[in-house]
Amino acid sequence: MIRFDSVTKGYPDGTLAVDNLSLDAPSGQISVLVGPSGCGKTTSLRMVNRMIEPTSGRVLLDGRDTASIEPAELRRGIGYVIQQAGLFPHKTVLDNIATVPLLLGRSKREARNRAAELLELVGLPQTLAGRYPVQLSGGQQQRVGVARALAADPPVMLMDEPFSAVDPVVREQLQNEFLRIQAELSKTIIFVTHDIDEAIKLGDKIAVMRVGGTLAQFSPPAELLSRPRDEFVAGFVGRDRGYRALSFASTGPLPLAEEPTVRLGDPLSAAREREKDGWILVVGQDDAPLGWLAAGGLTDEQAKGSAGTDLLNLGGTLATKAGTLREALDAALSSPSGRGVIVHEDGRFAGTVTASQVLARIETRATRLREGAIRSATGVCS
Amino acid sequence: MKLAADNGLPGLGRVVIWFNDPGNWWGSTGLLAHVREHLVYTFVVVCTAALIAVPVGLVIGHTGRGTTLIAGTSNALRAVPALGLLIFLIVVLSPRIHIRQGLGSTIPAGSVPYLIPALLVLVILAIPPILTSTYAGVQSLEPAAREAAAGTGMTPLQVILKVEMPCSLPLIMSGLRSATLQVIATLTVAAYAPLVGGLGRLIVDGHQNLRDLRYGYPAMVAGGVSVAVLALAVDALLNLAQRLLTSPGIALSGTRQRTNPMNSQNPVQNAG
Known part of the structure; x- marks a missing residue:
């Protein structure tokens, strides 16, 4: 579990990027930080691997204060994926992926074997192993970026808008494969995005942050859509939230018609x-x-x-x-x-x-939900 | 030759005769000995300059601190007149250097008090192109790659040595090449100092005996031609080294590196 304990990041001019953030990102799940630009979501993420140091408060990894761990050592145990992939242009795809195992002192051979496995995991053909980043498409680069972050099998992954620099079609592929990989690996992930749709699609829990670096709501996506805590969240989650909430409702047995x-x-x-x-x-x-x-x-x-x-x-x-x-x-x-x-x-x-x-079917489901909500609301009142 | 007829200098034919005389090639004052001295001095100067400029450039590029200061100083250094600085340093330094020993035929006994100021001038001239191109090379690295390097758990030194330096190699090498060309060309001036060798010897001594058919004007021209040929040959070798050392991944994305604004101030134009 990643725990933010009253974390604040302020700058000398007095502005606060993150204001007293307390949040528990559960183990083995994807927690998404989402909000408009300037809400401190990336700053919060970067305080986990100490790319930024908090002004006050603590970030705990499974109960251990990250401030007590050397930054380089801490980061080798945390996968880090960033928006532009940030591949090393002078290294081949395979050597890019092998970066962290090599830093951890594994042999070159072992690191490369591991890198080859990861290439497969992220859905890239082995023929790309010897290519250089400049020879890859944006989507391929981002896959390599994910593979590099996974190479040392870290329990924790930090992902900073990893899919926002690619076109919508590729983005959807990457999101789907990301969910497939996560279903297999169950990493503890903090994922930053400005795209509420992406947050809803990927998040097990979503933290909506507002400008000024405060947390507005931290809930599972269905709850965020059905019960936004305040006007800001309701506005940010958007106008189509009734329709989008259907993303979390399985169809059940539909009356399928035969079709010539x-x-x-x-x-x-x-x-x-x-x-x-x-x-x-x-x-x-x-x-x-x-x-x-x-x-x-x-x-x-x-x-x-x-x-x-x-x-x-x-x-x-x-x-x-x-x-x-x-x-x-x-x-x-x-x-x-x-x-x-x-x-x-x-x-x-x-x-x-x-x-x-x-x-x-939607009507039937809505009726059931309404009755449930009334029951729980009266439960709260009494 | 019209020129020769007008000013009474020996004709270019004499230069051919000079080159054809084996006596001018061999021996301790022959062309080849001067070429060797020239190469040794160049090597020493460029290595010294690189040992100073590359680490400083890497650190400046990595931290982003002091770039304005260094850019200003570098450009100011480029404007320093080599000959003036040489004479100044000889006046100031030479009387204070008391090493009389030599080393083989390249450094004759007694030459060290003059050699040190001469080479120092060249080191000062060679530092700016290497320094500016090194930090420009580091700064042209994509910020995302630098961020990822730190984010994967590299220490600052590892970031510099494993990512920033290899990625800026083409620009570092182009700085080294500029510096080397400049040193090879400017070394001729060093021969104004007594006992300092190199191809400049032929030019300076030839100039002093201008009308001598054997050691005068023809030797001077021969020295100049040799400097030019040497510069081209060494540059070709360094170019080859650059190709061999640069990662294909960098070379493929090289168009972006080569359009770097730093190259518009390429000091090659200032050389000589």
Whole structure:
């Protein structure tokens, strides 16, 4: 556990970056520090590995005061990932990852073997081992940065906006893989971001900080969305919080409808015969949905061809069967046919669901939650 | 040659004759002996300057402290006239140095009182290019890499030696090359001091016997040409060393390093 005990960081001109922060980041979980710029979230993070020294208060790692540990020694036991990755440009990918094991005195061979394992863990091919950072994409660099932080298998990781310098698509991949790795390794992580969506997606607990370096609320994400403590938190968490809270609600058994499909490359005449309300779903050889085809509008002439990718409408999102209500609703709302596409975990097509069906489930869940909230509120009063 | 006819100097043909005479190449006052002296002096001067300038540059670059002071001093030092400083130091230092021994043929007996001021002038000239390019090299390192170096648990010394120095190697080497060229060129001035060798001997002595067909003007031109050839050869060697020493990862991102504003003040232009 990482404990902030009344930690304050002030500067000679009197401004406070962090003001009397007390917080327990639980072991084996991701605690996210989130807030607008100037709220002291990065300063707080950097006080854990003593890149910044607190003016007063203590930071404790599993009960041990970090001020009593030599900075270099302390940092070798804490993984540190920063926004621009900060790879060493003169070292290969493998040697970058091997940095901390080498500092800890492991043999070069042992350190490199370990680095090769980590390359795999963060989803990079071994062929990148001998490359230099300048030859990598931003996303690859950030993966190497994560691998370097994990190399000495530290129990604690500090991550300072690690995914904000990459494009949204890569960011989502990195976030998903980060969650996969964390599920495997269960590190105690403090993660800094300014992006509330990222905080909600990744955090087991979220600390919302306000400008001036004070803690506004420290709660699990679902609670942050459903019960923001004050106006600042409510405003920061944002306008769509009702919708976003659905990210934490699993769909449960949805009433999946059968849906006629055609495979990519099938004759369009078949598509036109089987379309429903003008649309038909096109799947690939592996049964994974590829997109919707407006088969109802095809002329006789056009129907002589076959179903190619150029005819597909790719507007619809996919939701997994074991996914969240938010995904399911989004799939239904974004589908050109109005029928949301649900897939199995392995990506095979499972069935479709309409927005009203998803809404019905949301209503049922909301009723249950309301009743629960009333019960607990009366419990508090009495 | 028109020039020769006008001022009564021996023609360039005499320079060819000078180069063709084996007697001018070999022996303790031959061209090769002077080249060797020139190289030894250059080596000593550049190494001394580097031993001072590289560590200071690394520390300044690492801490970011004293950059204004050093930049100002360095530029001021560049403006120092080598010959004036040499004469000044000979007047001030030489009477106080009482070493009479020599060392082999490169340092003849009695030359040390003149050699020390001469080489000192060159060390003073060689420090600024090495110093400025070293700290510019360190400062051109991405802040994120420096942050990560400290964050992974490197001590400040490890940050300097394992990250900052290897990453700034191209710029350190370019500073060394500038300094070396400048020293090779300016060493000729050192021959104004008595008993100091090097290719400057040919130039200074040749100038004093300008109309001598064998040791005068032709020797002077031969000395000048040799300095130029030597400078190009040494620079080519250092260039090779730079390529071999620089990590491919740095060389690949080198375009960014080479556009560093420090290089616009590249002291090569000031050399000679």
